[in-house]
Structure formats: C-alpha cells, structure tokens
Amino acid sequence: MAKITFITQDNETTVLEANSGSVMELAVQNNIAGIDGDCGGVCSCATCHVYVDPQHTDKTGQASEIEQDMLELDDDANEFSRLCCQLEVSEALDGVVLRVAR
Amino acid sequence: MKKSMLSDPFEKARENIGYGNMDDQGDPVTMLLRLKDVRKTAHNWKTFQSGATPGRIVVPSEVNIRDVRQIPFEVDPPEHTDYRKLVEPWFKRPLEKEYQAKLTQQINDIIDEVLQLDSVEVVEEFSLKLQSRALTLLLNVPYEEAKTWIDWGTHVFRSEGVALDGDKANILYDYIDEQIERADKAPSDDLYSVLLAAEVNGKKMTKEEVKGVMILTFAGGRDTVINAVTNSIAYFAEHPESLQRLKDEPEITGNAVEEFIRYFSPLTHMGRVVTEDTQVCEHAAKANSRVSLCWASANRDPKTFENPNDIVLDRKINPHVGFGFSHHNCLGATHARQILNILISTLANKVQSIDIVECQENVETLGEFKRKVGYDSIRVQFHPR
Numbered sequence: 001m002a003k004i005t006f007i008t009q010d011n012e013t014t015v016l017e018a019n020s021g022s023v024m025e026l027a028v029q030n031n032i033a034g035i036d037g038d039c040g041g042v043c044s045c046a047t048c049h050v051y052v053d054p055q056h057t058d059k060t061g062q063a064s065e066i067e068q069d070m071l072e073l074d075d076d077a078n079e080f081s082r083l084c085c086q087l088e089v090s091e092a093l094d095g096v097v098l099r100v101a102r
Numbered sequence: 103m104k105k106s107m108l109s110d111p112f113e114k115a116r117e118n119i120g121y122g123n124m125d126d127q128g129d130p131v132t133m134l135l136r137l138k139d140v141r142k143t144a145h146n147w148k149t150f151q152s153g154a155t156p157g158r159i160v161v162p163s164e165v166n167i168r169d170v171r172q173i174p175f176e177v178d179p180p181e182h183t184d185y186r187k188l189v190e191p192w193f194k195r196p197l198e199k200e201y202q203a204k205l206t207q208q209i210n211d212i213i214d215e216v217l218q219l220d221s222v223e224v225v226e227e228f229s230l231k232l233q234s235r236a237l238t239l240l241l242n243v244p245y246e247e248a249k250t251w252i253d254w255g256t257h258v259f260r261s262e263g264v265a266l267d268g269d270k271a272n273i274l275y276d277y278i279d280e281q282i283e284r285a286d287k288a289p290s291d292d293l294y295s296v297l298l299a300a301e302v303n304g305k306k307m308t309k310e311e312v313k314g315v316m317i318l319t320f321a322g323g324r325d326t327v328i329n330a331v332t333n334s335i336a337y338f339a340e341h342p343e344s345l346q347r348l349k350d351e352p353e354i355t356g357n358a359v360e361e362f363i364r365y366f367s368p369l370t371h372m373g374r375v376v377t378e379d380t381q382v383c384e385h386a387a388k389a390n391s392r393v394s395l396c397w398a399s400a401n402r403d404p405k406t407f408e409n410p411n412d413i414v415l416d417r418k419i420n421p422h423v424g425f426g427f428s429h430h431n432c433l434g435a436t437h438a439r440q441i442l443n444i445l446i447s448t449l450a451n452k453v454q455s456i457d458i459v460e461c462q463e464n465v466e467t468l469g470e471f472k473r474k475v476g477y478d479s480i481r482v483q484f485h486p487r
Contacts (some may be wrong), residue, residue, distance in 0.1 A: 036197075038435065039356075039465075040357065040359070042356075042417065042418065042419060042422075043421045044360055045431075066421055068405065069406075072420060073141055073142065073428065
C-alpha cells in the first residue's frame, strides 16, 4: 500500500492510498482538481501534470524520453515536472507528495 | 491492400527532408512532417500565428468565403487564454455521467436502427446522423435540431469536386445568425445563450464573437467526427477479431480510442502564418508565408511510434497529435473521445461482424501527396451478435 499526497492549486491537500494502477487514475477516481487525464494515460494530452516534491524525486525516478519531450513544450514545466499517468503506483512511491500544476 | 487501411503518403519526405510543399489557391503551404517539428511549431505561437486573416490558417484556405474569426481557434495568446478559459468548462461537460448516459442512449439507438437494415451507407446514414445527434448534447439544444443538420448533408462546406463552396457555407452561417438572434430574445441554457451572457477579457461577448465560437464548434466537429466514425466501422469490418477482443477486454477501449485517433488522424493538418523570417527543418520560411502542422504525418513518425502503420489496439504509450498540440489543441476532444469510446463498446457488445459491400475512398490531394482521409461513401451490412 502506497500513500500518495496531492496538493492542488487551491492548496487543498488530499492523501490517498492505493496498490496498483497509475497515479493519474488514482487522482481522477478521487476528483483531484487539475488532473483530467483526458487521453486515459497514454502520454498524449499532458492534462495530468504534477510537480514532485524536490525531496521525493528518488521515489518517482526519471521521466522517459517521450514524457520529457511532452514536458519540454509545457510552459509550466520545471525540473520536478512529471505526467502522473506515467507513474505506476507501487511501494516505491509511498509517502510521495505531488503538487498539481494546473 | 485492405479497404480499411490508411497508408502513409508522407513516409519518404518525412524521412528525407522533413517537409513537403503544396499550393493552395495561390497561397502555398510548407507542410511540416516530423512529430518533433510539428510540436515545436505548434507551441511557438509568436513566430507561427493563428490570429492571421480569418480563414487563412485553414488548408484549403477559407479567406475567400469567410470573414468571421473563429474563436478561440484563430486568436493567439494572451487574448486566446481568456477565450479558452471561458469555453473550456462547457466543452468538458462530456465527462459528466448524465451526458454520457444520453450519448450512450443515442448510440445504442442508432446501432439498433442499422442492425434492422439490409445494408447501410455509413457516411450519410450512420456517421452524419450520429455526429449530428451527438452535437445536440454538446450545444445543449433539443434533439430534434439534429434533423436540420442532417438535411444539410455531409458537404455543408463542400460541393462535389470543389473544395470550398461559399453558398453552402452561407447555409451554416445564416443558420447560426438566426440561432443567436433566437437565444438573444429568449435565453435558455444552450451554448448560444451561455456565450451571449458571458464576459471575456473584461468585455461582454459580442454577437460576432459568439458566431465565431459557434462556427468553430459546427465546422471543427463535423467532417472530423464523421471520418473517425466511418473509418472505425471500416476497420472493424475487416478486423472482426478486434471487435471480439474489445468485447472480451473492455478495459483497453480507452487505448483503442487514442490509437484510432492516431492512425486515422481525422484532420490531416492545420496551418499557421509565419510572422518573421525563420527556418523550419533547415528550410527558410519567410514572414507572411504559411506552414502547416501535418498531424497525419507526425502520427506515423517511426522515431516515436513503433510499427506506426499498424493499429495496435492496446498501445500503451501513444503521444499522438491527432487532437493537435499545445494551447490550440482540440476543444471538442472530450466530446469526440466519448463518442468513440461509447461507439466502440456498443459495437463490441451488439455487433458480430460487418461486411463491406462497396466503397468510394475520399482522397485529399496535398501537392505531391495523396492522402486517404476516409470515404465519400461506404455501404456495409451489420450482423448482430
């Protein structure tokens, strides 16, 4: 079981627990504002953009080249940006804090 | 070659030089063919603008048949941002359960209708009807309104052999004017009324601006949805095993929708006007010339997509640009995705197989390239489960 914290643009904090699926799916199922996941998780729409807490980047690892290519052209992206459809829920993510970009 | 196949006419040019050229009514277009170039150019609105003369970023150009600016489509940031923010919540309504329930009912009904018939001409008798009925939900107008739009036929902007027809376009523009007047006199909860009551960039929306949004909504979602739906039917006709797989594994339906959008690329490309002398793909692009972002070619770029010419129903990573890219990405995408999602699951549950009786391909000529985008007509037989 991994505990995942979302902080929205309105500074609303939601802590969720999950075993499987993607972080985007978890956020959409729980109506986290700013995570739309329009494309269903195939890395096409960039509507699941989050900033990983700088202390937690070891939990999430690096974005793939395809994901980086998407983020590179997002005006709001920074070095902590991830598309959370590309984050699989696992023990490794336990405790991660994600700030929603939109 | 299978009848449902859409080949990739851009392969050699994309690989060798990265662009192609086409003339368009004396206003030539440099077509960008590689995914990375297409994305970068779509993102760079300062050098590659949408807010040019109305109609000029469309290929074929609509400069001679349209003066009204489509909104937010033909506006650049920063003005674009407020328009987009205004309309976006409305165009996300397809995510609501009630909207989806109504759309499911519509699609169930039309599939039940065609299952009763000996044979069906898909473009006119299925896709156009489905698209028009679904549009009543997007506009939040009475279902009966769809009949008017179906009666216009598929070629509301086109006549046989002529890419653009001003008289036919006027049918739509006059209709929208009437509807705006109606909504102005007796406001309701439809899109016209909501827009008329809205403020943007600190000012009340004018009728001209409302018309701009409505033309975009009608025009952007007509041929594109019709092509996507028709191509889906043709594909399932030749791939009954895919229909079966989607029945057995409904969880991959979302992936299949994205893959159809990538493979079919219902809109081949979209233009931009160059604002300063620059380079695209090591090719000089002069100020006031046109480039286009060729979504159809970018979506077959083998640098990103493995087996780009195959439909892989459960493709996991699929960063396609079938709905465009960056701030001008398709406003109707949420609606379109719901249509395809519900269409695929309903077909998988109700239809055993589909036979193609005869078909006439719709092939676009784009300078040196010829691209099949769908069908002018395709007659099929649906067989129930």
